[in-house]
Amino acid sequence: MGRYVARRLLQMAPVFVGATLLIFLMVNVMGDPVAGLCGERRCDPATAARLKQEFGLDQPVWRQYLTYMANVFTGDFGTAFNGQAVTELMATSFPVTFRLTIVAILFEIAVGVTLGVVTGLRRGRPVDTGALLVTLVVISVPTFVTGLLLQLLLGVEWGWIKPSVSPEAGFGELLVPGLVLASVSLAYVTRLTRTSIAENARADYVRTAVAKGLPRHRVIVRHLLRNSLIPVVTFIGADVGFLMGGAIVTERIFNIHGVGYQLYQGILRQSTQTVVGFVTVLVLVFLVANLLVDLLYAVLDPRIRYV
């Protein structure tokens, strides 16, 4: 187990380097960012040269990358164009997006898995058909439509919530944005769980468990669910990284100052330091989430062992 984790952690190194290099090059291809700093006019050449020097943009790309990586290992992610350290931006935005992601994941687990179990056990009944239909609608409607619709209905028409989230972004305020963010994945989780449950419900070990005379809830929770959750856990694990990076739309709609907001602004302003820094951290989150998922397999299915 320990060796397995160590090996996986080592594998992260090349992925990390490759991802950062790729992003670094992509942002660089967009051209010189200093030109955008002076509004609708030409930057005066002397100031532009000074700014380039300050942000290290006058160096060749490979050297910029090496300097950047060297700095990253000392915990210095550089400075955004407005003079703020990127680590400072991260410190304010990651907790917000993290909370949003937790809310979304909780929705997926609580609502998605429950719905999946209920429909999976009642295949072909009205509940099942209804849930299938609803999930189909949710999957086919884009997030920004759901988001804007809920914002308008709950925020303006009925006045249940505030249409925008305050800078503090507490859990309470993030309920509706979290639901919007989770909506599509939630529908997938429901369908995934449903299929898995329905398939395993006829498996031999379930029949054995029932024949043993085990109570129904024990059969479902301990035997059926535990075995059916493996694909669901894979999906949710991958979704953690996806939700954190993909929250741009939801964050814009509800004015949440999280990772999506900083990334969006970084891209518009061509701030290499901001974009590369944030994407790097997102890549790490993705890798760690995947590792955790793989380790969870062993917990769910004792037949899986890591050496």
Next chain:
Amino acid sequence: MRGATHARPVRPVVCAMALALAATACGGGGSDGGGDTGAVLSSSWGDPPNPLEPANTNEVQGGKVLSMIFRGLKQYDPKTGEAEDMLAEKIETTDSTTYTITVEDGWTFSNGEKVTARSFVDAWNYGASLKNNQRNAYFFEYIDGYDKTHPADGGKQTADTLSGLRVTGDRTFTVKLKQKFSSFPDTLGYNAYAPLPRAFFDDHDAWLKKPVGNGPYRVESYTKGSQLSLRTWGAYPGEDKARNGGVDLKVYTDSNTAYTDLMAGNLDLVDDVPAAQLKNVRSDLGDRYINAPAGIIQTLAFPYYDQSWGKTGMEKVRQGLSRAINRVQITRTIFQNTRTPAVDWTSPVLGEEGGYRAGPCGDACVYDAAAAKKLIKEGGGLPGGQVKITYNADTGSHREWVDAVCNSINNALDDDNACVGNPIGTFADYRNRITDRKMTGPFRAGWQMDYPLIQNFLQPLYYTDASSNDGKWSSPEFDKLVDQANAENDAARAVEKFRQAEEVLRDQMAAIPLWYQNGSAGYSPRLSNVALNPFSVPVYDQIKVG
């Protein structure tokens, strides 16, 4: 900065202290919904891209804040745009080159420090010094010694201070310009010329975290990227004291969300009504919607460094293109009348006295398909048979109007391929291509005035090698007239010269004027007396709450 999670526990303590000290309103205005805040209003804001320093702020969002926490020598009247003395007791000159400026007595910064001649001279020297990386440094280029503190050719900076600035008394200083510039005093209302307290130089980082100025508001708290809370400064010595308790500027990523928040009663003022809402803004807000002219003009500029556009005779083609654009229809259908078809190269906010006239462009700005066809034919046709209008697609709603302009041109010329849009992904990349002279056809050019003078609409844009002459247009006749205008001691005669220069622009059709941009704003029922100034910024200190 403190993490967002820590902001909550800190806040009540600050509030309690503020209450105990001055019984002023505290808390987050609309966001907290408390009744005790009363006079504080909340307003939408965008995160300024540059550090909040007077000589480093070149866009509206940062400028908004500076105009609330600073007062300069001059102040532009929110209605007429006229420059009036603020901190200046008198500004005297005999030769339009050397000015003696006397600062009025009794002004202080909100930290108690007196505003003296030094406060100005130190601030201007800081702004003009290359090593401070100030984006607006070129505002000081007319002052003697600028070439030493800010060498243009990448040379070494040989002086830290401008030799043209001299403190001659506690409240007086002289400014020596390198050339005659009669309207120089009228430019001094721009934010870049604001005075700075010693705290700015002594502890720069702390100042940036919580700027201190001499305006009617003081900064109470600033969470970068989220919110800036401004409170009325009780001891403000000026006449234009704020009529409300303060303003909370809240950062919105999307102006649509700000608008929704306004509709839900969660925000008091938005100063950027999103294009998508323009259709229903009248029914949503009624007379709480403002659509007022601002000093912004949009034009199509041309690359004169490109042989096919630079050669003589092409002015006919440019005039033809101008006549092929149906401005009236586009401003009505695309912009819902938030733009006005342009009839000159300045802006109506200047007023007749300031140099604006209805009509220097004349027929050349009026849609006429037949005339357009004829002119373009006379000029030798479109270079390569097609024009490509280049624009940046990331901000504004440029795509919509460029497509509309192209449609209009295609219809007028009966040619489906006469005009196409050429979008560039980001604004920075777009600016890069302009700077690197890579334009091959007309491109979008927008100009927001720095100060309400006709000079500001002509010289930076069309004078040979001027800072924003992106198309590299050059005309000795135009340059001569501008020089003469700047040397005129009499304001009216100077304006007359500038108008003559504008006629040269027209004859050459150096750039095609498209439309004047209006400022738009919407506000909640609890506000009254809301107005936009010619810079399309709300006049916050005049707003009444409740």
